[in-house]
Amino acid sequence: MTTTGSSALDAHAIRAEFPMFATPRPGGRPLHYLDSAATSQKPQVVLDAMDAYYRETNANVHRGVYEMAAEATDRFEAGRTAAARLINHPREALVLTKNATEAINLVAWAWGARELRKGDEIVVTEMEHHSNVVPWQIVASLTGAKVLFAPVTPQGEVELDALRALIGPRTRMVAAVHVSNVLGTINPVHEIVEMAHQAGALTMIDATQSVPHMPVDATAIGSDFLVFTGHKMLGPTGIGALAASPERLNAMEPFLGGGEMISDVTTEGSTWAEIPWKFEAGTPPIAEAVGLGAAVEYLEALGMDRVREHERATAELMIDALDEVPGLTILGPTDPDRRGAAVSFTLDAVHPHDIAQFLDSKGVCVRAGHHCAKPLMRVLGTQSTTRASAHVYTTDEDILALRDALIECRTWFGV
Amino acid sequence: MGGLDDLYQQLILDHYRNRRGRGRIDHPSASVHEHNPVCGDECFLDIRVEDNRIVEIRTDGDGCSISQAAASMLTEVAADKDLNEALEIVEHFRLVMHGDAEPDEDLLGDAIALEGVAKYPVRVKCALLSWLALRDAIASYRETTAHGG
Numbered sequence: 001m002t003t004t005g006s007s008a009l010d011a012h013a014i015r016a017e018f019p020m021f022a023t024p025r026p027g028g029r030p031l032h033y034l035d036s037a038a039t040s041q042k043p044q045v046v047l048d049a050m051d052a053y054y055r056e057t058n059a060n061v062h063r064g065v066y067e068m069a070a071e072a073t074d075r076f077e078a079g080r081t082a083a084a085r086l087i088n089h090p091r092e093a094l095v096l097t098k099n100a101t102e103a104i105n106l107v108a109w110a111w112g113a114r115e116l117r118k119g120d121e122i123v124v125t126e127m128e129h130h131s132n133v134v135p136w137q138i139v140a141s142l143t144g145a146k147v148l149f150a151p152v153t154p155q156g157e158v159e160l161d162a163l164r165a166l167i168g169p170r171t172r173m174v175a176a177v178h179v180s181n182v183l184g185t186i187n188p189v190h191e192i193v194e195m196a197h198q199a200g201a202l203t204m205i206d207a208t209q210s211v212p213h214m215p216v217d218a219t220a221i222g223s224d225f226l227v228f229t230g231h232k233m234l235g236p237t238g239i240g241a242l243a244a245s246p247e248r249l250n251a252m253e254p255f256l257g258g259g260e261m262i263s264d265v266t267t268e269g270s271t272w273a274e275i276p277w278k279f280e281a282g283t284p285p286i287a288e289a290v291g292l293g294a295a296v297e298y299l300e301a302l303g304m305d306r307v308r309e310h311e312r313a314t315a316e317l318m319i320d321a322l323d324e325v326p327g328l329t330i331l332g333p334t335d336p337d338r339r340g341a342a343v344s345f346t347l348d349a350v351h352p353h354d355i356a357q358f359l360d361s362k363g364v365c366v367r368a369g370h371h372c373a374k375p376l377m378r379v380l381g382t383q384s385t386t387r388a389s390a391h392v393y394t395t396d397e398d399i400l401a402l403r404d405a406l407i408e409c410r411t412w413f414g415v
Numbered sequence: 416m417g418g419l420d421d422l423y424q425q426l427i428l429d430h431y432r433n434r435r436g437r438g439r440i441d442h443p444s445a446s447v448h449e450h451n452p453v454c455g456d457e458c459f460l461d462i463r464v465e466d467n468r469i470v471e472i473r474t475d476g477d478g479c480s481i482s483q484a485a486a487s488m489l490t491e492v493a494a495d496k497d498l499n500e501a502l503e504i505v506e507h508f509r510l511v512m513h514g515d516a517e518p519d520e521d522l523l524g525d526a527i528a529l530e531g532v533a534k535y536p537v538r539v540k541c542a543l544l545s546w547l548a549l550r551d552a553i554a555s556y557r558e559t560t561a562h563g564g
Contacts, residue, residue: 354481383454
């Protein structure tokens with residue numbers, strides 16, 4: 001599957017660049033890591049970049065006049081530049097945050113809490129991660145706005161007609177996930193953004209599961225806000241991003257106050273720094289931004305088109321392999337062209353926790369639970385699923401090990 | 416597969432496949448509904464109390480083998496126990512699950528087989544779900560009777 005064309009990714013070669021896969025496991029178990037939708041592994045170049053920053057030029061950014069501090073600032077800002085370049089977005093309108101959740105909260109508080117009024121509506125979909133639901137619920141309870149949910153079909157796709165019908169004159173924000181972390185569904189975000197803008201609403205795209213796996217052009221999508229996180233795209237934890245329209249950011253008040261984000265502070269009040277720093281209070285995650293920059297360069301060197309092709313091929317193989325497991329039901333679209341390689345499934349009456357525990361004994365790491373998407377679980381009529389998810393280092397062997405372990409699991413639990 | 420066998424002892428799989436005390440009680444003295452925030456599993460637990468003694472206990476809901484076996488074992492262990500005695504057993508089980516006590520088979524009965532769960536922190540919640548539901552049910556029963564009488 002990794003050799004479908006001369007330009008296809010070589011997952012085995014990529015795997016050799018990730019130290020995690022060379023680390024011996026307890027009992028000599030293999031490591032079939034199929035939980036990349038939760039967090040990805042990190043290549044050596046990312047670890048090296050962060051290590052080098054701490055060893056060579058650790059200093060606080062945007063302050064020191066000495067050369068080392070200037071170098072630290074350069075490396076930190078280079079991380080921002082790389083992240084902005086990856087998604088074709090102006091760098092000054094890319095705010096670095098702790099993660100995607102914080103980026104959404106930034107918008108919910110800096111825009112929503114100030115701008116929403118009683119009776120205003122925020123439209124999300126039933127397949128959102130809790131991070132794109134709960135912040136809106138919080139600001140809705142504060143402002144008297146309402147959160148409406150666009151339905152998802154049993155096949156795991158947003159019902160676009162129903163979404164269109166939900167968007168009306170009271171809609172102020174339409175917030176939707178690009179690729180579902182549970183079902184792998186790729187949503188038609190261009191269409192959703194256009195639909196919302198026609199109604200005069202703002203838009204927020206949660207690109208957490210798309211930016212790591214496929215070409216994403218934030219400018220072409222044209223949403224007012226788009227968020228993603230570093231640790232799912234081969235970068236470190238502790239760094240995420242909000243890509244927003246510069247006009248929108250300029251018009252917004254800050255989210256968190258403190259050092260770094262000010263222009264002037266007097267006893268009477270303060271004025272704000274230019275964007276994006278206006279939204280970056282306190283010492284930022286410097287090494288993490290450096291690591292993110294290295295991760296972006298690594299992905300760019302692979303080529304995002306090839307990353308997507310590997311993802312598509314892996315999804316296809318995974319679906320075919322899972323089809324061979326008796327009693328297994330795949331949730332979400334089965335057409336690999338319409339999905340990513342995060343595949344949720346149920347297996348007869350074997351509970352996801354038991355499946356994940358059994359698979360672990362075979363060195364297969366998967367996620368079991370509600371995947372922080374309880375509204376979607378209710379739509380699917382289940383409390384939890386098992387999810388296998390891939391990345392650039394996922395090999396055919398990983399997928400076949402998953403299949404074989406699932407077949408054995410069913411017999412073992414005897415249900 | 417030593418680790419897996421330690422966790423899923425035969426007794427656990429037996430209780431999972433042939434669950435004891437499953438269902439609801441028509442007119443319970445107390446009824447509670449708990450859920451596991453990690454996986455979304457739900458547990459319903461009903462008790463009927465007479466003379467400060469659990470005369471009937473049933474649990475319902477779906478979940479993993481650990482949570483279902485633990486609930487099944489609980490209904491056997493707690494049946495016909497005095498409320499204080501039941502609370503004492505639940506507390507002992509809780510300490511065992513958190514690795515803070517050596518398991519006492521006289522108190523735990525078949526639930527001694529869940530000892531291995533303590534090594535799997537994420538699964539401890541599964542095992543404790545129904546047992547802590549009993550603790551809440553007893554508290555709820557006492558609150559109701561205190562207010563009622």
